[in-house]
Amino acid sequence: MSVNSFNAKPAFLDRDQSILAFNERVLDWARRPEVPLLERLRYLAIVSSNLDEFFEVRFAPHLSAKLTNEQRGPITAQTFADVSAKVHELVAQQYAIYNDELMPLMEKRGIKILTHSERNARQRRWVKEYFMQEVQPLLLPIGLDPSHPFPQVANKSLNFIVRLSGRDAFGRENEVAIVKVPRALPRFARIPGVKGSKQIHFASISSIIRSHLNDLFPGRTVTEFSQFRVTRHSDLAVDEEEVKNLRTALRLGLQQRHYGQALRLEVSAGSSEFLSDFLLQQFGLPPESLYRVAGPVNLVRLNQLIDMVDAPALRFERYQPGWPTQLTPGQSFFERLKQGDVLIHQPYENFDAVLAFLREAVEDPDVLAIKQTIYRTGSKGEMADLLREAVRRGKEVTAVVELKARFDEEANINHAEQLESVGAQVVYGIVGLKTHAKMLLVTRREGGKIRRYAHVSTGNYNPGTAKLYTDVSYLTSDDALTADLEQVFLHLASQ
DSSP states (O other), X not given: OOHHHHHSOOOOOOHHHXXXXXXXXXXXXXXXXXXXXXXXHHHHHHHXXXXXXXXXXXXXXXXXXXXHTOOBTXXXXXXXXXXXXXXXXXXXXXXXXXXXXXXXXXXXXXXXXXXXXXXXXXXXXXXXXHIIIIIGGGOOOEEOBTTBOOOOOOTTOEEEEEEEESOOTTSOOOOEXXXXXXXXXXXXXXXXXXXXXXXXXXXXXXXXXXXXXXXXXXXXXXXXXXXXXXXXXXXXXXXXXXXSOHHHHHHHHHHHHTTSOEEEEEEETXXXXXXXXXXXXXXXXXXGGEEEESSOSOGGGHXXXXXXXXXXXXXXXXXXXXXXXXXXTTXXXXXXXXXXXEXXXXXXXXXXXXXXXXXXXXXXXXXXXXXXXXXXXTTTOHHHXXXXXXXXXXXXXXXXXXXXXXXXXXXXXXXXXXXXXXXXXXXOOSTTSOOOOEEEEEEEEETTEEEEEEEEESSOSOTTGGGTSOEEEEEEOOHHHHHHHHHHHHHHHHO
């Protein structure tokens, strides 16, 4: 090997292309015939969710390089073109699987999403009544003119753009209108089946609105329309050195998150160039940012349909985790840890054991203090509830809350405020760094002495994701380990 080979500049894999390649591998699971049908549909939704986050977090620098034709480190107009081409290819594969493989298989298994033309007279009457009672009262069409400018369109929301002919009630000939579809509306409705048939029929909210658009514009004619969805930059950027209160700054940032820079526009495959060009101009996007899709513009919402279908044979068999083998149900954690450490392998062993450890600490009158990190605990926050109960019982509680846990900022701000409201000590870690550690430290008085017990984990303190993700939990009363953890909490709280 030559000396030059040692001095050669290392070749790194492109991070964004690697993320997209990973999602190709996830998408491959939607193709596999050995995977249960509803789970194949769920993999399709997972890829869509991942692509949403990719645009929200990773894509803005590429688009900026394209629009300004300036290089920003390794990011250039060419990387915009390369990434866009790869995403277009991936999206095309998604909808090919959806339309050519999964929907025909769903119909064979007696599950069908009906279009307006496929509904019989009885089903159309049902959909009409559903639209009038449940949908139309929540819709407010906006006809565009100088006094009604293009509305703010929230990130990842479902909308319709409509082209009209004729005059409205005020004699105006405004040609274009926007209909925003509230997130509160269910994306699928189960509709009556055909008599004598066991088929389960659904209608999508976009199809329901599409077939009744004329009802929203009395006296006018809908000449063309398209559903559309825009994805926006959503990564919160806060200068921690400058702000006086990180929590307040993030709370303000959350209010604007839904209206960040537009990055991607999805429209129906049949959308006219007039409508798609109009939208591209409104959002300031180049043609490469337009994605024409032959189906729902948001495949993530298929999860709702999956949950509405009662067909266990079309799902993975539900796994029931067992109680950790090194623990005995009902035995005191403190007594057990005096005998030795405990390793818990999630999700095969139940995360409920970790909750039980904290619950015992909260209820034990000999426990003096509890310290815990909070990163992604979920919106319900069962562990945060236990920490608040510990404060009410007179224990010293310290919570290190990571406010910058992406897309969990609001939940963590709420947990922090609720903990502070009952008197817990809440800190936010070290400026400029994320506190990603998962640590729980319990200090207990035993026979006139102080003893510590701890839990550390590779996974979040989240009962929901603990049923899905593979992680290792470790319970210990080792003096050296617990003393280390005490020092870590001291540094996090004091820096």
